[in-house]
Amino acid sequence: MGKYTSNKLQIYNTLTGEKEVFKSLSEGAIGMYVCGPTVYSNVHLGNVRTFMSFDMIFRYFKHLDYKVRYVRNITDAGHLENDADQGEDRIAKKARLEQIEPMEVVQRYTVDFHNILNTFNFLPPSIEPTATGHIVEQIEIIKTILEKELAYEANGSIYFDVLKYNESNNYGILSGRNVEDLIHNTRLLDGQSDKKNPQDFALWKKAEPQHIMRWPSPWSDGFPGWHLECTAMSTKYLGENFDIHGGGMDLKFPHHECEIAQAKAWHNHSPVNYWMHANMLTLNGQKMAKSTGNNILPAEILNGDNDKLTKGFSAPVVRFFMMQAHYRSILDFSNDALLASEKGFTKLMEAVSSLSKIEATKDANDFDAIKWRSNCYAAMNDDFNTPILIAELFSAVKYINQIKDNKASITNSNLSILKETMQQFVFDILGLENIATNDQNNKLGATIELLINMRNEARAQKDFALSDKIRDELIGIGIQLKDGKDGTTFILD
Numbered sequence: 181m182g183k184y185t186s187n188k189l190q191i192y193n194t195l196t197g198e199k200e201v202f203k204s205l206s207e208g209a210i211g212m213y214v215c216g217p218t219v220y221s222n223v224h225l226g227n228v229r230t231f232m233s234f235d236m237i238f239r240y241f242k243h244l245d246y247k248v249r250y251v252r253n254i255t256d257a258g259h260l261e262n263d264a265d266q267g268e269d270r271i272a273k274k275a276r277l278e279q280i281e282p283m284e285v286v287q288r289y290t291v292d293f294h295n296i297l298n299t300f301n302f303l304p305p306s307i308e309p310t311a312t313g314h315i316v317e318q319i320e321i322i323k324t325i326l327e328k329e330l331a332y333e334a335n336g337s338i339y340f341d342v343l344k345y346n347e348s349n350n351y352g353i354l355s356g357r358n359v360e361d362l363i364h365n366t367r368l369l370d371g372q373s374d375k376k377n378p379q380d381f382a383l384w385k386k387a388e389p390q391h392i393m394r395w396p397s398p399w400s401d402g403f404p405g406w407h408l409e410c411t412a413m414s415t416k417y418l419g420e421n422f423d424i425h426g427g428g429m430d431l432k433f434p435h436h437e438c439e440i441a442q443a444k445a446w447h448n449h450s451p452v453n454y455w456m457h458a459n460m461l462t463l464n465g466q467k468m469a470k471s472t473g474n475n476i477l478p479a480e481i482l483n484g485d486n487d488k489l490t491k492g493f494s495a496p497v498v499r500f501f502m503m504q505a506h507y508r509s510i511l512d513f514s515n516d517a518l519l520a521s522e523k524g525f526t527k528l529m530e531a532v533s534s535l536s537k538i539e540a541t542k543d544a545n546d547f548d549a550i551k552w553r554s555n556c557y558a559a560m561n562d563d564f565n566t567p568i569l570i571a572e573l574f575s576a577v578k579y580i581n582q583i584k585d586n587k588a589s590i591t592n593s594n595l596s597i598l599k600e601t602m603q604q605f606v607f608d609i610l611g612l613e614n615i616a617t618n619d620q621n622n623k624l625g626a627t628i629e630l631l632i633n634m635r636n637e638a639r640a641q642k643d644f645a646l647s648d649k650i651r652d653e654l655i656g657i658g659i660q661l662k663d664g665k666d667g668t669t670f671i672l673d
C-alpha cells in the first residue's frame with residue numbers, strides 16, 4: 181500500500197475553479213502532461229519557475245508512492261510569433277536571422293534548457309517528446325477532425341471551426357471566455373487570413389515558399405499548428421483521458437482551450453481530469469520582458485552578471501526562493517528577496533547539519549515529531565502549499581537549535597522521525613541540495629581573492645608568465661577575472 185492511500189491530497193482544478201480531492205484514473209498511477217519550452221532562445225526565468233513547480237509536484241507524487249508517467253514536450257516547430265496564427269515560426273525566424281539550420285537552433289536551446297534544469301536539480305520527465313517527431317500523428321488527427329466536419333480547408337491550410345464546435349460543445353470551458361465575446365473582441369484584417377472566423381485556429385498551415393520547416397500532407401507542404409502537438413503527444417503517451425495537464429497561466433487561453441476542443445472533436449472525450457496552472461514571475465514588481473530590459477537569465481542569477489543583482493546566488497538558494505511562494509501566487513524576483521532567501525536557506529542547511537550530530541535523551545522530550553510530520557503532509561496535501569511546508573520546517577529548525585544549545589531535548593524515536601522527515605521534505609520533495617552554502621561561498625570568494633592578490637604581486641614584479649598562468653587556469657575552471665578601475669573582480673561561469 182502506497183503512502184497515497186493515507187494522504188487526502190487536494191488539487192486546485194482550473195477547470196472547475198475549486199480545490200478537489202484528487203483521485204487518479206487508475207489506482208496508484210498518475211499520467212501528467214506539462215507543456216514544455218519552445219526552443220528558440222535561452223529558457224526564460226518565468227518558465228523555470230513553472231517547470232520547477234511541476235518538478236516539485238512530480239517529486240511529491242513519487243514520494244506518495246504513485247507510479248507517475250510525466251510527459252513534458254519540446255516544441256521544435258509550429259509555434260508562430262503570435263497566437264492569431266500569423267507571423268513566422270519562432271524557430272525558423274531565429275534560424276534565418278542567425279543563418280543556421282532550424283535544427284541547430286533547436287539543438288542549441290534544448291541543450292541550454294537541459295543544462296539550466298540540471299543546475300536547478302530537476303528530475304528528468306519520464307518522456308520528453310518533440311513536435312517534429314510526431315508530425316504523422318498530427319496529420320492523422322486532422323484527417324479525423326475534417327471527417328467530422330469540425331475543421332475546414334482554406335488555400336492548403338486547415339482551420340478548426342470554433343463556431344461549429346461550439347454548437348454542441350463549450351469552447352471556453354477552461355478559460356471562462358465565451359464565443360460571442362471573442363467574436364466581438366477579435367478583429368480580422370481583410371485579406372490577412374483564410375479563416376472563416378477570427379477565433380478559428382490553425383491545425384495545419386501551408387508553408388510559404390521561403391519557409392524551411394515543412395512536411396508533406398494531403399493538403400499542402402506545411403507544418404502543424406502549435407496547439408495540435410500537445411494533443412497528439414499527450415494522447416499518444418497518456419491516453420485519450422489522463423489525470424493532470426499543467427503549464428504556465430499564460431497557456432490557459434488559447435493553447436489549453438484549443439487542446440480541449442481538438443481532443444473532443446477527435447475522440448469525443450474531455451482529455452484531462454485536472455488542469456493545473458502555475459503563476460507568473462515578475463522582476464522588481466514589473467512583468468519581465470526582453471524588450472524593456474526588465475529581464476534576467478537563469479545563468480545570470482548564478483554568476484551575478486546582471487546589473488539588477490549585487491552578486492551571484494547558488495542554484496539551491498534560487499530554488500528555495502521559488503519554493504517559498506505557492507505555485508498559484510505571483511512571485512516577485514528581486515535582489516533583496518534573494519538575499520533574504522539566502523539567509524533562510526543557510527539557516528535551514530545549518531540546522532540539517534546540526535541534526536546529524538544531535539543525540540537523543542532517554543526520557544525528556546519537548547517535541548511531538550509525529551504531529552509535526554503530519555503538519556508537513558497536511559501542507560503539501562493542501563494543493564502543494566510549499567510556503568506552509570517551509571514554515572513547518574522552520575519550526576523544526578528552531579527546535580533543533582534549542583537542542584543544540586542544550587535548551588531542549590528529544591527522545592530517540594522522535595529524533596529518527598525528525599531526521600527522516602527533514603531529509604524527505606527538504607531534499608526529496610522540495611529538491612534542495614546542501615551545496616554552496618554561504619559559508620562555502622565565502623571560502624570560495626576568499627580563495628579567489630588570494631589568487632587575485634598573488635597575480636597582482638606577480639604583475640608588480642613583472643612576472644607575467646605567472647600572472648597569466650593564474651588568470652588562464654582560473655578561466656579553465658570557469659572563473660573569469662575582470663580588471664577594472666577599482667581593481668579586479670571575478671565572475672563564475
Ligand SMILES: [Zn+2]
Pocket residue numbers: 214215216410435
Ligand atoms: Zn502545450
